[in-house]
Amino acid sequence: MIAAFAGLGPHFAAVERCMAAALVSEELRVEHLIADLGPFHGKLLRPALVLLVAETLGQVGAAHHTLGAALEMIHTATLIHDDLIDDSDQRRGAPSAHVRFGNTTAVLLGDYFYTHAFAIVAALDDPELMRRLTRVTNVICAGELHQQMAARDASVTEAEYDRIIYAKTACLTELAGVFGATGANDAQRAAAAAFGRSCGMAFQIADDCLDVAGDAAKVGKTLATDIERGRMTLPVIRWLAQGEAPAKAAHLLAATTPERVLAVRAEITASGAVASALATARHHVSVATAALAGLPPGQARDRLAELAAFIVSRDH
């Protein structure tokens, strides 16, 4: 459990009940699959953002549990499809969905998580929430496609990388901030959005650094998939920018065996590019923390600051 989540236990339990209730099926064969899947979700970072922002504003309600559950389910849908695409065998220290149930079922399970997330938000009967959620999921899917289309292209700039990680990660954490601030005034909602957005940027950069320099046993998932896929993440872009980019790019794109991937990982880490990327992640954390000034002070806001700090200190 992440320290910043202390006290969220009962709320997390409510979020998990929302997810379990949403995913249930009347068809026995489907119900067995869902039961086999078990409590299949992530670190609950997105629900935590919703709940802590709502607590900061003194207004956690049942809708926040539903919204947190929906965001976690959307996130899980993208993870199931991502793991399949990347052929990542491990997720959260356990076999990925496609390893456990096969590729076909993983494609369909991802779709199942997506549509059920939309359904629980639709049931809240608030068109504005639904419009926000669908706009954001459009951006996420476009971001995933963008990342795919930009793979193996060494001309990807930091600006393009920023757009990709905003789309695939930070727009969902931004929405978590907005969902936490339903009922707040415009300035507070903007502060919560900015906090979520910068946390997401920091989180994705830290994640991209872990892919290059992390310890798979601690992270609990398959690493170096970005290198294998030829994705131009921030540490890679910074490494290429240090000079001899064409030779390095050739080296990177030839990293198709485990030995070559290891060699490239070591080279990028030794170049200082990972440290440089992490400094940028810390900058995003400081932007996030500054945005907290727009929310009421108190214990919940302190937890948000701790959460932001955790993002760049984690080794998993």
Place this chain on the structure above:
Amino acid sequence: MIAAFAGLGPHFAAVERCMAAALVSEELRVEHLIADLGPFHGKLLRPALVLLVAETLGQVGAAHHTLGAALEMIHTATLIHDDLIDDSDQRRGAPSAHVRFGNTTAVLLGDYFYTHAFAIVAALDDPELMRRLTRVTNVICAGELHQQMAARDASVTEAEYDRIIYAKTACLTELAGVFGATGANDAQRAAAAAFGRSCGMAFQIADDCLDVAGDAAKVGKTLATDIERGRMTLPVIRWLAQGEAPAKAAHLLAATTPERVLAVRAEITASGAVASALATARHHVSVATAALAGLPPGQARDRLAELAAFIVSRDH
């Protein structure tokens, strides 16, 4: 062009404009992919249902174009994922999305179509439409998973088959009827729903018969994938029910080479099971046609009757 669609040209053009506008991306790399994809949709059967029902009720509006576009996009999302899952190389006489763009992009493109479909309905700002759409997509995804979990199980009954095809096909055509009847009274909406539902049942049974007995050149897609996947479709269930089920099931499940698949296809067709399944499809068409009594008579209603009749007469 299907004869029943005559006169829908301008409406179809509006539906296609809706889809094109929905799928556009500000990111150049994504925009290039979407442009490469071209006008990627099906027979427009679901938009045609929406539009003809709305015409029958004398009330086609811009919302019907949006709703038709959303249903076609949901349908297309499921087709992109289905073709990938089934490894069907052909769709509508052209290479499938995963053949053209790779498996990874096909998974993401399906997601992209799904979320953009939800987004255009969310923009209509009518919570009831959104609730209906999300409930139906839940049922579709559960139906796809159900079909997957029930594969290679010769104990699947006709009742279970009916539930699967209702979920994967008929609940979307039922919704097309309901979407066409927005603003109509309850009895008219129920009639439109019943018409759409029975058309969907008939359509899926006819499709399952084409998979066994169709001509791939005419159908324009890879056939016999159901047999290869061990799916218990109506012709297969009827064939097994004629006796010697264990031996036949063993034969069916061993059909993993093209030669064996051909032999099983010929055996099922020769048994009369395809003809028997098609008779059931025609029964659903007669139920659909009877439901039309609940809608105002006229040219548009006649077109709906023609559309229902086409479903079981088609060879593609």
